Amino acid sequence: MEIYFDLVRYGHIFSGITWIGLLYYFNFVQVPSFAQMDASARSQAVQFLVPRALLWFRWSALATVLFGLAYVLGAVSSDYIPDYLESHRFKSILIGGTLGIIMAANVWFIIWPNQKKIIAATSATANNGTPAPAEQPRWGRKALLASRTNTMLSFPMLFFMAGAIHLPSLWE
Amino acid sequence: MKNPLDSVRGTIISGLLMTVCLVVAVRIYVSVAG
Numbered sequence: 001m002e003i004y005f006d007l008v009r010y011g012h013i014f015s016g017i018t019w020i021g022l023l024y025y026f027n028f029v030q031v032p033s034f035a036q037m038d039a040s041a042r043s044q045a046v047q048f049l050v051p052r053a054l055l056w057f058r059w060s061a062l063a064t065v066l067f068g069l070a071y072v073l074g075a076v077s078s079d080y081i082p083d084y085l086e087s088h089r090f091k092s093i094l095i096g097g098t099l100g101i102i103m104a105a106n107v108w109f110i111i112w113p114n115q116k117k118i119i120a121a122t123s124a125t126a127n128n129g130t131p132a133p134a135e136q137p138r139w140g141r142k143a144l145l146a147s148r149t150n151t152m153l154s155f156p157m158l159f160f161m162a163g164a165i166h167l168p169s170l171w172e
Numbered sequence: 173m174k175n176p177l178d179s180v181r182g183t184i185i186s187g188l189l190m191t192v193c194l195v196v197a198v199r200i201y202v203s204v205a206g
Contacts, residue, residue, distance in 0.1 A: 156190050
């Protein structure tokens with residue numbers, strides 16, 4: 001049973017670092033850089049860089065949540081951690097995990113659908129000369145606010161996730 | 173009023189404030205629930 005928890009914990013941490021690393025890249029690096037780039041450079045980036053970054057971003061978000069749920073379900077249904085549901089560890093994970101699930105829902109239901117439309121519209125403009133749709137700025141605004149919300153939520157999420165093991169005094 | 177999420181700095185400050193608020197909420201919960 002120990003190997004199950006080791007592998008699931010490793011998968012959770014690996015995919016979580018990939019996800020949040022890309023989230024910080026989008027917010028701290030890409031968005032400010034795009035504002036300074038000229039239209040043709042931005043168009044190239046949206047067509048060839050952004051789809052690849054978003055591919056890793058959305059699937060690592062899903063993997064993080066699934067590995068996390070697999071860990072909690074395993075802990076609940078075994079004696080690996082005695083009285084897990086009553087433990088301080090679980091209370092911290094409950095707060096961090098709830099924030100993480102909200103963030104993953106933002107990725108899959110707001111950020112990705114809007115970014116997908118932006119990528120398609122940008123490709124159509126670059127390849128066929130199709131004018132940019134009037135709604136495109138609105139898609140960008142929605143995706144940006146959801147992404148910024150996730151960045152904001154990531155601070156308490158990471159605090160409570162790490163605090164589950166490293167800050168037991170929070171609950172004493 | 174400007175949306176704090178429009179800037180990177182506002183986003184970081186909002187995240188840190190949210191963390192502090194949740195920690196205070198947990199400490200209040202611990203002191204009440206024992």
